[in-house]
Every structure is written in structure tokens, then in C-alpha cells.
Amino acid sequence: MLQTKCGRAVSRREAAGRGVEVAISFPFLDGPPPAVLRGEASLAELLDDGQGRPGAGAGRDASASIASAGAQLAEALHRHLPGTVPKRVYVGNETCERLLPTPQAVGSWAAAARAGRVALSLVLPPLTRDGLAKAEDVVRTLDGVEGSEVVAGDWGTVHRLRSRFPGLAIVLGRLTHKMLRDPRLADRFDSPLAPLSARSALCRSGELAPGFRALMDRYRIVRREIDPFLQPLEEDEWEGRDERLSVHLPYQFVTMGRGCLPAAMHGEGKGRFVAGGPCRTECAKYAVEFRVPIPEGNGAGRRLLSLGNALYHAVPPHVVDRVLARLSSRERVDRVVVAVHAGATNPGASLPAPAPGHPWPSATRKSP
Amino acid sequence: MAVGDEEIAVTRITVPISHPEEVEMLAAGGAGEFFCGYVPPEWLERYGGAFWLNRRGPVAGNLLQRDDVSLLAERSHARGIPVFATFNAPYYTPEQQEFLLPLIDRLAAESGIDGVIVSDVGFLVELRRALPGLSVHASSVMASLNPGMVDFLAELGAARVIFPRSLGVAGIAALCADAAGRVETEAFVLNEGCVFEEGYCMTTHRSVGALCVQLPDVPHRVLPLTPEAAESLDGEDRQPAREMMGAFRDWVWFQNGCGNSVTDRGIPNGPCGLCALYDLAATGVTSLKISGRSSSSLRKLSGLRMVRAVLDLVEGGASREEAAREAVAIRNTPEFCNAGYMCYYREMAS
Numbered sequence: 001m002l003q004t005k006c007g008r009a010v011s012r013r014e015a016a017g018r019g020v021e022v023a024i025s026f027p028f029l030d031g032p033p034p035a036v037l038r039g040e041a042s043l044a045e046l047l048d049d050g051q052g053r054p055g056a057g058a059g060r061d062a063s064a065s066i067a068s069a070g071a072q073l074a075e076a077l078h079r080h081l082p083g084t085v086p087k088r089v090y091v092g093n094e095t096c097e098r099l100l101p102t103p104q105a106v107g108s109w110a111a112a113a114r115a116g117r118v119a120l121s122l123v124l125p126p127l128t129r130d131g132l133a134k135a136e137d138v139v140r141t142l143d144g145v146e147g148s149e150v151v152a153g154d155w156g157t158v159h160r161l162r163s164r165f166p167g168l169a170i171v172l173g174r175l176t177h178k179m180l181r182d183p184r185l186a187d188r189f190d191s192p193l194a195p196l197s198a199r200s201a202l203c204r205s206g207e208l209a210p211g212f213r214a215l216m217d218r219y220r221i222v223r224r225e226i227d228p229f230l231q232p233l234e235e236d237e238w239e240g241r242d243e244r245l246s247v248h249l250p251y252q253f254v255t256m257g258r259g260c261l262p263a264a265m266h267g268e269g270k271g272r273f274v275a276g277g278p279c280r281t282e283c284a285k286y287a288v289e290f291r292v293p294i295p296e297g298n299g300a301g302r303r304l305l306s307l308g309n310a311l312y313h314a315v316p317p318h319v320v321d322r323v324l325a326r327l328s329s330r331e332r333v334d335r336v337v338v339a340v341h342a343g344a345t346n347p348g349a350s351l352p353a354p355a356p357g358h359p360w361p362s363a364t365r366k367s368p
Numbered sequence: 369m370a371v372g373d374e375e376i377a378v379t380r381i382t383v384p385i386s387h388p389e390e391v392e393m394l395a396a397g398g399a400g401e402f403f404c405g406y407v408p409p410e411w412l413e414r415y416g417g418a419f420w421l422n423r424r425g426p427v428a429g430n431l432l433q434r435d436d437v438s439l440l441a442e443r444s445h446a447r448g449i450p451v452f453a454t455f456n457a458p459y460y461t462p463e464q465q466e467f468l469l470p471l472i473d474r475l476a477a478e479s480g481i482d483g484v485i486v487s488d489v490g491f492l493v494e495l496r497r498a499l500p501g502l503s504v505h506a507s508s509v510m511a512s513l514n515p516g517m518v519d520f521l522a523e524l525g526a527a528r529v530i531f532p533r534s535l536g537v538a539g540i541a542a543l544c545a546d547a548a549g550r551v552e553t554e555a556f557v558l559n560e561g562c563v564f565e566e567g568y569c570m571t572t573h574r575s576v577g578a579l580c581v582q583l584p585d586v587p588h589r590v591l592p593l594t595p596e597a598a599e600s601l602d603g604e605d606r607q608p609a610r611e612m613m614g615a616f617r618d619w620v621w622f623q624n625g626c627g628n629s630v631t632d633r634g635i636p637n638g639p640c641g642l643c644a645l646y647d648l649a650a651t652g653v654t655s656l657k658i659s660g661r662s663s664s665s666l667r668k669l670s671g672l673r674m675v676r677a678v679l680d681l682v683e684g685g686a687s688r689e690e691a692a693r694e695a696v697a698i699r700n701t702p703e704f705c706n707a708g709y710m711c712y713y714r715e716m717a718s
Contacts, residue, residue: 095568126511126513126565126567126568127513127514127516128513128514128535128539129513129514129515129539129542129543131514132514132515132516154511154513154514154516154517155489155510155516155517155520156512156513156514156515156516156517156518156519156520157514157516158516158520159516159517159519159520159523160514160515160516160519161516163519175568178458178459178487178488178570179459179570180570180571180572181570181571182570182571182572182576182579184571184576184579185572185575185576189418194416194418195414195415195416195418197414197415197463198414198415198416198418198419199418200461200463201415201418201419201461201463201464202418202419204461205459205461206459206460206461206462206464206465206488206490206491207459207490208461208462209460209461209462209465209490209491209494210462210490210493210494210497211465211488211489211490211491211492211493211494211495211497212488212489212490212493213490214490214493215489215490215493253570254570254571254579255564255565255568255569255570255571255579255580256564256565256568256569257534257562257563257564257565258534258565259534259563259619261612261616262612264611264612264615264616264619265605265608265609265611265612266608267612267615269708270707270708270709270714272615272619273615273616273619273709274714274715275534275535275536276536284593284594285592285593285594285596285597285600286590286591286592286593286597286601286605286609287590287591287593288588288589288590288591288613289588289589289591290583290586290587290588291586291587291588292579292582292583292586293586295575295576301586301587304583305591311564311579
């Protein structure tokens with residue numbers, strides 16, 4: 001019989017991935033493909049089209065960023081966690097409450113996941129009053145679903161869910177992990193020229209302080225999610241806590257707004273960028289890629305991907321490697337959450353031939 | 369005081385202040401509260417400019433001597449105005465919290481500040497434990513958007529919740545009702561917009577400037593995520609995609625204070641909720657915040673005068689339309705008002 005690092009007996013299938021659970025996240029409304037819920041999809045199928053080209057259904061321009069990030073990640077996961085299969089599915093969007101799934105959808109996914117022996121995590125974004133009320137209805141459908149959990153994006157949601165659902169497994173989403181993730185600067189914080197105390201403060205959060213620890217106990221939070229930070233986190237940030245950790249790959253969350261860029265595509269005049277304003281879920285069709293310069297970079301830049309109302313940065317392969325390489329030596333980190341974006345879950349479709357991008361020159365600034 | 373048919377408490381105007389010499393001028397202008405920042409030399413020695421103690425850079429907009437905080441509080445109290453100090457970095461490490469707790473204790477006990485504004489929920493808990501008599505306000509950086517958050521903060525003993533910029537008037541009204549009798553409330557009325565949700569923005573303005581301001585001017589392209597979207601982008605969505613990016617540029621420009629400009633009368637351009645003051649006052653919100661600790665004294669005063677003038681109208685019984693008309697007239701930039709992107713409360717813009 002195989003043993004986990006905690007000494008628990010496991011099956012051969014569980015042992016694949018070296019005791020680290022891999023979860024697949026589907027942040028858009030379409031939800032996970034049936035094969036994923038049946039526990040039959042492999043990471044290779046989800047992230048790679050079998051020819052080193054991931055995201056078989058992605059639009060041609062997406063191949064430059066979304067798809068390449070997926071290919072590199074698939075390769076790294078195979079290398080560091082050989083034989084791993086996705087055992088958990090994340091549904092729901094972490095930044096937009098318009099993408100909150102319905103209770104019916106979650107109920108149906110939960111039933112399918114149960115049959116496939118795949119666990120389900122419901123991701124909630126920062127919620128408004130209306131969003132919180134809807135979320136409570138959705139969370140109710142998870143009652144009694146073994147292995148299910150809710151990933152909360154704000155403390156108000158944590159408070160409400162804990163008071164209404166005492167037995168619910170609540171995970172703190174990565175948006176609540178307050179640390180700098182500015183891709184323009186973050187990896188410079190490791191510079192030996194920076195004051196030691198400043199470097200330390202930028203490579204850890206305030207979550208090991210007594211006040212935050214008290215909140216974790218009070219709300220019985222058993223897991224916290226974190227990003228693949230560009231700056232190397234201090235060891236205590238990984239291991240100096242009681243709760244388990246999940247780490248997201250390959251996208252690092254950077255920022256979000258309640259006004260939405262893709263929704264502005266079909267918005268009307270003044271109605272654009274209004275928080276909670278109407279949309280046609282353009283986020284499922286389009287992303288916007290920005291290339292921001294880095295200081296003293298001699299023209300070098302970092303790519304930011306605007307997905308829905310949020311900006312993400314696909315961390316470079318060396319950061320993915322750094323995160324994955326150290327998993328086996330860490331006790332607290334036992335889950336990797338891999339994002340699969342729209343268009344990247346359509347095996348069978350061919351990848352369109354590469355073509356020039358669409359470099360839109362922004363409209364001329366209006367003269368007042 | 370009556371607003372329309374509703375009887376409400378008088379709303380205070382919360383004004384930024386960065387020097388004791390500004391007290392008299394801003395008090396005379398109608399300030400109801402002050403908020404300030406204090407960065408002691410020890411902090412700068414430890415962290416340089418790499419880790420800001422609050423949401424402003426280490427020097428601009430902050431007091432650097434504790435004697436100045438004491439003098440500012442003394443002068444303010446002589447005019448019946450409370451003073452709150454911002455310790456609203458998104459987080460503080462355990463070591464930083466250990467450094468700050470005694471510092472805040474001294475500011476309250478010896479310098480006379482009336483409370484602090486914080487963003488780190490764990491630090492809020494620790495402050496309430498260590499200094500139970502101190503009033504602690506939950507910064508807008510906590511992004512309090514739902515009634516669960518009001519309950520959460522009330523149970524932790526927060527004295528006030530400052531609503532984030534993205535919350536509309538209806539949302540503010542509902543949360544004010546939730547908070548009534550338990551927690552005071554505060555909403556933004558003037559200056560300093562945020563393109564993103566401040567409480568969930570993990571970027572920094574230091575060294576490289578605001579990312580949001582940078583974005584419209586860097587190379588970018590629209591990526592279709594599906595083969596169908598790729599076809600649409602070559603067809604019917606081509607022009608909307610172009611318009612989207614143009615609108616984004618405009619939106620960012622307005623949120624950034626219309627390029628950080630002022631009118632020829634010294635009135636600051638940029639995010640504004642003046643014409644929504646009638647409805648804001650009716651929400652029962654305790655305080656209305658003017659942003660801009662690092663602004664010049666003149667800019668602080670001209671902003672305060674605008675808010676005071678419209679609020680006086682509202683509190684004097686003016687109708688919603690009269691108040692809104694006066695707000696637009698005072699600003700005297702109708703083209704900006706009509707653009708719609710300059711309003712804090714765009715759903716209320718008339």
C-alpha cells in the first residue's frame with residue numbers, strides 16, 4: 001500500500017501527483033465539460049492538444065498568451081507531478097458576480113461530479129447585497145455534497161456563510177490574500193539592493209499576525225488560496241500557518257474592477273464601466289492583452305491579460321517551476337488550481353493558423 | 369434636517385488635511401472631520417519608500433513629526449472637529465503591527481487623535497484587542513460591498529465603515545440601513561477615482577505610477593477566445609472593439625482627475641458626486657469624504673467649498689433637481705459633467 005507524506009494509506013491513483021491534489025478551474029458560465037466531471041479528463045487533454053499546442057478551440061490570437069501559458073504549464077505539471085489527474089473541479093468566477101452559476105447548474109454539476117468521484121468547489125467573487133443573496137441559494141445546493149467547499153472572495157461572504165451554514169467548508173479565495181502582485185515590479189523586490197526589512201515585508205503578508213490568526217479560528221477556515229508570486233515568498237508565508245494552502249497556476253491575479261472592459265464593447269455611451277452594469281458576457285469571447293513596460297527594462301515588458309473585469313499575469317516558466325519544485329517539501333501546500341479559460345476546452349477543433357494580432361490604436365483622446 | 373419627505377441626521381464632510389496650518393482655513397470652510405496621515409522617521413529608516421505606511425507616498429500628504437499631529441489635533445479640537453489618522457496599507461506584517469500598535473497608542477493618548485482608519489482586517493482585530501477605547505474605521509480598501517461585511521465589522525467592533533468608490537447610491541442606502549445604530553458610515557463625494565476596485569488592486573503606484581493610468585497608452589490587442597469570436601472580430605465586432613478601447617482611455621482619463629487638471633478658478637476636475645448629494649444625504653450616511661491628502665491647500669479648500677455649498681442647499685430644503693443644477697453650475701465644466709465618466713454615482717447622473 002502506498003502512503004501519503006502524512007502517513008495516510010492511498011490508492012495508486014491517489015498517489016499519482018505525489019499527494020498534491022490538482023483542481024481544474026472553469027471561471028466562465030459554460031461550466032466544466034462532462035469528461036472532467038466524470039473524472040476522465042487528463043491534464044494533457046485539458047491543457048494541450050496533443051501536439052504541444054494547448055487550447056485547441058482557442059481563437060488564433062489567444063495562442064500567443066493563453067495557449068502558450070497552458071502548454072508550458074502542462075509540461076511542468078507532467079514533470080513535477082507525474083501521473084496526476086484532476087480530482088477537483090472549480091466552478092464560478094472569482095471576480096464577477098454576474099457569472100455566478102445558478103443553483104440548478106451547480107446541482108447538476110455536483111451530481112455528475114459525485115458520480116465521477118470528483119470533488120466540487122464553488123468559487124464566489126466579492127459579492128454585493130444581491131449577489132450574496134443569490135450565492136446563498138447556490139451554496140444551499142452543496143449541502144450534503146461530499147468534498148464540496150466554497151471559495152469566498154470577501155470577509156462579508158465568509159461571515160454570512162459561516163452564520164447560515166455552520167458545517168460548510170469555507171476556503172479563503174486568493175483575492176483576500178493581501179500582498180503586492182504588480183508584475184512591473186514584483187520580482188525586483190528580491191533585489192539585494194533593497195533594505196532587508198522592506199524585502200521581507202514585500203515577500204510576506206499580515207496573515208501570521210495574531211489578529212488574522214484569530215479570524216481564521218473564529219470562522220474555522222481550513223484552507224487559503226494563494227497566487228504564484230513573482231517575488232519568492234518567505235518560508236513562513238507557506239508553512240507558518242495551520243490551514244492548508246492551494247496555489248493557483250499559471251495566472252497571477254493582479255487587479256479587478258466592478259466596471260468591466262469587455263462589457264464596454266457593446267455598452268452604450270455613459271453606461272460603460274458602471275459597476276454591475278449590463279453586459280453580453282463578452283468576457284467569454286474576448287480578452288485584451290496589454291504589454292506594460294518594466295522599469296529599466298530597455299523596452300522589455302510584461303503581458304497582462306484582461307479577462308472579464310480582472311487583470312491577470314501568466315507567470316513565467318521559472319516561477320511555475322519554483323512553485324512546483326518545492327511542493328513535495330512543503331507540508332501545508334497540497335493543492336494546485338489550474339485555470340482553463342474559455343475556448344481551451346474544445347478538443348477536436350483545430351487550432352486556426354497563426355495570424356497577425358489586432359493591434360488597436362486607441363481612439364484619440366477626446367479634447368475637453 | 370429634512371431631505372424631501374425624509375428626516376435625516378446632518379451629514380458631516382470629512383476633509384483631508386496634511387498640515388496644522390490648514391486647520392483654520394478648512395474649519396472655516398465647513399469641515400466636519402479631518403483625516404490625516406503620519407509617517408514617523410523610524411518607518412522611513414526601516415522601509416525607505418518600498419513599503420508605504422498608508423495609501424500615500426511616504427512624504428506627500430503625510431505629517432512627518434508627531435508634534436505636528438499633536439498641534440493639528442489641538443487646533444481641530446478647539447473647533448470641535450475630530451481627527452482620524454490613516455493606517456490603511458492593504459496589510460501589515462506581524463513585525464509592522466508590533467511597531468504600529470504602540471505608535472498608535474501614543475498618537476491617541478498623547479497627541480489626541482480620535483481614531484484610526486485601517487484596511488487590514490487582522491490589524492483591526494488586533495487594534496480592538498490592544499486599544500479597546502480607540503475608534504477604528506474600516507477603510508474603503510476593505511471593499512465593504514454587502515451586509516455580511518457590515519455585520520462582520522460590527523461584530524469586530526469597528527466604529528465606521530467607509531464604502532468603496534464602486535458602490536452606488538442604492539447600495540449605500542441599503543448598507544446604511546444595515547449599519548444604523550451599530551456602525552457609522554462614510555461615502556466618497558469628491559476627487560481621486562479608482563479605475564479598479566481599490567480593495568482588490570494588488571498593484572502599486574510607487575516608482576512606476578498607477579497601472580490603470582498606464583494601460584491605455586501601452587500596446588494592447590483584443591484576443592478572440594473562440595474561433596467564432598475570431599470571425600466576429602473580423603466582422604461585426606471590429607468597430608465595437610475599437611470603441612471599447614477608446615472608451616477605456618476616456619474612462620481612465622476622467623478617473624485620473626481629468627489628467628489631474630483644475631479649472632481656471634482652481635476647482636479640481638475629476639471624480640465627483642456633487643449632483644448626487646441630495647440622494648446621498650437621504651441615505652443617512654454619516655460622513656461624506658473628500659479625497660486628496662496630497663493636494664494643495666487651495667485644492668482642498670475649493671473642493672470643500674463646493675461640497676459645503678451643495679450640501680447646504682440640500683439641507684436647506686432644495687429639491688433634487690435644484691441641488692443637481694447648482695452642482696453642475698458650481699463646477700462650471702458642463703462638458704465634463706455631460707461626459708458621464710466623471711461621476712462617482714453614475715447611475716444617478718442627470
